[in-house]
Amino acid sequence: MIQPLDEALTPGLYIVATPIGNLSDLSPRAASVLARADLIAVEDSRVTAKLLQRIGTKRPMTPYHDHNADKVRPGLIERMGSQAIALVSDAGTPLISDPGFKLVRDARAAGHVVTTIPGPCAAIAALTLAGLPTDRFFFLGFLPAKEKAKADAIAEVAAVRATLIFYESGPRLAATLAQLAVGLGDREAAVAREISKTFEQCVTGTLSSLAERYEEAPPKGEIVVIVGPPGEAAAPQAADIDAALIEAMTRLPAAKAAGEVAKATGLPRRDLYTRAMTLKDEA
Incomplete structure (x- = not known):
């Protein structure tokens, strides 16, 4: 109330x-x-x-x-x-x-x-400025200061299919952008700073181009880094699909195995069931 x-x-x-x-x-x-x-x-x-x-x-x-x-x-x-x-x-x-x-x-x-x-909230405000997908996002705050810990933290989220949000300081910005490019691939990104202040700024580009931009001129003020999600995953190979079905059928009936693999790959369940039955007959 x-x-x-x-x-x-x-x-x-x-x-x-x-x-x-x-x-x-x-x-x-x-x-x-x-x-x-x-x-x-x-x-x-x-x-x-x-x-x-x-x-x-x-x-x-x-x-x-x-x-x-x-x-x-x-x-x-x-x-x-x-x-x-x-x-x-x-x-x-x-x-x-x-x-x-x-x-x-x-x-x-x-x-x-x-x-x-x-x-x-700076994270949400920056997300609205960045022009990157907003349907799914993952806030990570400040990355660790030590290089090994930072690299490990980046590796943990490399496969997350969402826009990533980080906080960062000016002196560390260029190095962090470069490390993100190495760990995530050279994705589209944005650097937002001084949000709602007189000199509000949101610069977009690839991670590598942004790292180069800020290498010689570290910005001042509070900074939010927004990184776009990874590109579409490569379609699974036929051999990988067969291996997944064979493994699933060691635990489940063919119909349920097909359903499990369909959920994991996005492939049609009916086609996977047909393939599962073929593999079962060939066994």
Whole structure:
């Protein structure tokens, strides 16, 4: 239930999305919740203070970030029994590449009300700018800093048939784009930065061309990399289909084996059943 804006907030946890650039993107509901919260858990009080100043209010704040979350969380959970606690990140939607999910998990476990106030998210905003398929996408946040770990993380998603979304910093951008090109193939991609700010930019091209573009001039600001899905998979070879049917028929009747292989390959079940029966007769 949405409370009238002049009423006190019900005790519990309020997850509040804040602007990723233009402060005018803060929703009226988010402003109202922040103005009425008993306490705001923040990444950086200096950043949130500017936002509160924008909406003409001052509220108590407490740091909540990677380095102190485990220590601070129990106290916040206890206070939710009688107070409205708002959770914000420096920019965008909390819990996206930050430790907020543990606060939500523990708040629910303690029986507290958890409410989300949706709003800006850099990953989704960049996806809308990129002009790449949006029907399926996979958010991966920041890739590991170490080269081996980064290469392994890229290899894990190379076959995922979805648009991929990464966060990255300017100094690491060119190297990451080059490594993505090696691990994923030279796919279509986009680099979005300064979203909703004065110098918002979204540059598109292949991963290799983007890596070359940013090699000599690393960009500033918050950066989102969007990578298109892989091309169509090669059609399975006849020998591979026969092998899959033979293996499946060691566990299943021919009809079910054909159904399993049809699901895996996208080939017509009827044709696969006919082939399965032929293989069975030849055995």
